[in-house]
Amino acid sequence: MRTNTVFLKVVYSPEDLAVLVGPGGVIRDASITMPQSYRVLGLVEAGFPSPAEEELRDTLSLDEFLIQNPDACFLLKVSGDSMTGAGILPGDLVIVDRGQTGKSGDIVIAEVDGEWTMKYLKKSGDSVYLVPANPSYKPVKPKHELKIAGVVTAVVRKYK
Amino acid sequence: MDNQFISLSSWPRAILHLDADAFFASCEQAIHPELRGRPVITGKERGIVAAASYEAKARGVQRGVRLSDVKKICPDAVILPSDYETYSLFSVRMFEILRRFSPDVEEYSIDEAFVDLTGLRRSFHGPYEMIAAKMQETIQQELGLSVSVGVSLSKVLAKIGSKHSKPHGITMIPGRDVHLFLERLPVEKVWGIGPNTAAFLNKCGITTALQFARKDGAFVKKYLSKPYQEVWNELNGRSVYPVKTETKNGYQSISKAKTFTPASADESIVFAQLAKNLENACIKARRYRLAATRVIIFLRKQDFTGSGVELKLSRPTAYPVELFELLRRGFRQLYQLKTLYRQTGVVLAGLIEEKGMQYSLFDDTTKIEKMAKIYESVDLISQKYGKHTIQHAASLPTKLQAQHEGARGDIPVRRAILLKGENKRQRLKLPMLHVKV
Numbered sequence: 001m002r003t004n005t006v007f008l009k010v011v012y013s014p015e016d017l018a019v020l021v022g023p024g025g026v027i028r029d030a031s032i033t034m035p036q037s038y039r040v041l042g043l044v045e046a047g048f049p050s051p052a053e054e055e056l057r058d059t060l061s062l063d064e065f066l067i068q069n070p071d072a073c074f075l076l077k078v079s080g081d082s083m084t085g086a087g088i089l090p091g092d093l094v095i096v097d098r099g100q101t102g103k104s105g106d107i108v109i110a111e112v113d114g115e116w117t118m119k120y121l122k123k124s125g126d127s128v129y130l131v132p133a134n135p136s137y138k139p140v141k142p143k144h145e146l147k148i149a150g151v152v153t154a155v156v157r158k159y160k
Numbered sequence: 161m162d163n164q165f166i167s168l169s170s171w172p173r174a175i176l177h178l179d180a181d182a183f184f185a186s187c188e189q190a191i192h193p194e195l196r197g198r199p200v201i202t203g204k205e206r207g208i209v210a211a212a213s214y215e216a217k218a219r220g221v222q223r224g225v226r227l228s229d230v231k232k233i234c235p236d237a238v239i240l241p242s243d244y245e246t247y248s249l250f251s252v253r254m255f256e257i258l259r260r261f262s263p264d265v266e267e268y269s270i271d272e273a274f275v276d277l278t279g280l281r282r283s284f285h286g287p288y289e290m291i292a293a294k295m296q297e298t299i300q301q302e303l304g305l306s307v308s309v310g311v312s313l314s315k316v317l318a319k320i321g322s323k324h325s326k327p328h329g330i331t332m333i334p335g336r337d338v339h340l341f342l343e344r345l346p347v348e349k350v351w352g353i354g355p356n357t358a359a360f361l362n363k364c365g366i367t368t369a370l371q372f373a374r375k376d377g378a379f380v381k382k383y384l385s386k387p388y389q390e391v392w393n394e395l396n397g398r399s400v401y402p403v404k405t406e407t408k409n410g411y412q413s414i415s416k417a418k419t420f421t422p423a424s425a426d427e428s429i430v431f432a433q434l435a436k437n438l439e440n441a442c443i444k445a446r447r448y449r450l451a452a453t454r455v456i457i458f459l460r461k462q463d464f465t466g467s468g469v470e471l472k473l474s475r476p477t478a479y480p481v482e483l484f485e486l487l488r489r490g491f492r493q494l495y496q497l498k499t500l501y502r503q504t505g506v507v508l509a510g511l512i513e514e515k516g517m518q519y520s521l522f523d524d525t526t527k528i529e530k531m532a533k534i535y536e537s538v539d540l541i542s543q544k545y546g547k548h549t550i551q552h553a554a555s556l557p558t559k560l561q562a563q564h565e566g567a568r569g570d571i572p573v574r575r576a577i578l579l580k581g582e583n584k585r586q587r588l589k590l591p592m593l594h595v596k597v
């Protein structure tokens with residue numbers, strides 16, 4: 001078995017008898033006779049130690065980096081140019097988190113009066129606007145209904 | 161007597177059954193939001209309705225109906241080819257969401273699950289109904305799927321609950337209400353009771369689930385076999401079927417059936433389709449380290465009638481090469497000249513674990529070992545380069561003809577899109593939303 005945790009210290013007695021000492025210094029194996037004194041030689045890990053594994057434990061894969069809630073994220077291929085100012089170009093892939101409902105300033109995928117769109121969500125007081133990041137489009141104020149399908153959490157553009 | 165409670169205690173156990181509403185069609189509506197509220201049907205490649213959205217059901221479209229008939233009753237129906245890759249992604253996510261609530265989740269089928277909620281009220285600071293509602297809400301929010309749930313004392317009762325109110329229903333059946341639900345339920349609607357058992361029970365004067373539940377144990381023991389005694393216990397609120405949390409790692413049988421269009425009367429093509437099903441079934445059997453002792457094959461004609469034959473094997477195997485001769489013999493029994501066939505199928509049955517396999521004195525063990533090595537390599541190559549990279553000559557004709565030609569050959573949208581870096585076989589493991597923005 002291979003684990004990363006050090007769970008026991010191995011202590012060698014002068015007679016080279018291995019005695020196992022638990023975390024509280026309790027001798028686990030009572031059948032081994034107690035020698036006069038102990039000399040701690042070092043810590044032994046169960047299994048082969050893997051320094052790489054230890055160092056890489058606190059890293060993220062690109063998947064984890066881009067996708068916070070893997071059960072709620074969808075891909076969407078962008079076709080329009082209304083968010084070019086935010087760095088989202090036609091042909092880009094965006095990751096849409098359906099678990100989020102959208103805060104002011106988020107880029108959202110929304111259905112406004114029956115039309116689908118991707119815009120900045122702006123809330124001020126009671127009013128809600130959808131603001132494009134392209135001067136050739138105008139901000140949208142929903143007349144009847146605004147449904148937010150999800151929040152854009154990342155954009156992916158692959159060149160090769 | 162009929163007012164008597166089945167159980168005085170409301171929740172000795174709390175088992176939830178979740179059933180997604182029109183699952184395949186709902187997945188399509190989730191990724192194509194413009195299809196919400198419209199009649200959507202999947203199964204274009206099969207020529208029959210695989211799933212119908214509730215809008216389509218309201219118009220009278222039922223599962224299994226021919227698509228040509230659908231066009232008559234519901235001309236504006238949106239008919240789509242099945243996109244199993246996307247449905248599987250949704251299914252896995254649905255189970256993952258359920259596991260946020262309880263570690264005891266049984267993946268019963270692609271769109272159904274059982275969850276043991278017993279004892280979770282404290283950690284969620286609320287009643288079981290609240291937990292059920294929260295699950296339903298999360299799945300709706302994150303996946304855009306509507307599900308129906310039932311919560312009761314046993315699996316059989318929970319299943320009655322999830323069916324009781326659909327779509328998007330939550331039905332709680334605590335111990336003191338069980339009899340109210342069973343009273344109006346015909347006994348044949350109970351999970352696990354087939355038409356034969358129902359007919360027998362009817363003869364004994366039992367027509368409702370409640371009458372069956374109220375029967376005394378002596379009668380049940382005397383006249384019914386163990387599975388029905390278990391159902392009887394479950395109906396009485398005594399949970400005997402545990403929620404099985406382990407993911408499926410064994411099968412009792414493996415079946416592979418494929419429809420092809422246009423239908424064919426060509427012997428070599430029909431046999432090739434059958435051979436391919438055998439190959440696929442064997443691939444799956446080998447993946448689970450199983451071997452078959454019986455093989456059932458069937459052919460279905462253009463007019464939907466079919467015939468089948470069961471073949472017994474002298475030794476368990478999962479290697480098609482050893483089975484082709486037998487397959488051909490069985491095929492010859494079934495195949496009729498000048499008849500159009502639309503589907504073939506293979507069922508591997510009597511599966512046993514490979515490691516427990518015993519050879520007889522007359523088996524050529526060196527040959528078997530060689531075969532094992534060959535197939536091990538074939539499976540490795542398939543893993544790396546895709547299924548059927550190496551295939552048997554018997555199924556070769558299937559490569560010369562597309563599985564479905566004409567309109568039925570339409571492929572799901574997701575398969576038509578190849579993103580940079582994706583290849584025909586491997587795609588990103590995320591469902592795609594299809595909206596134009």
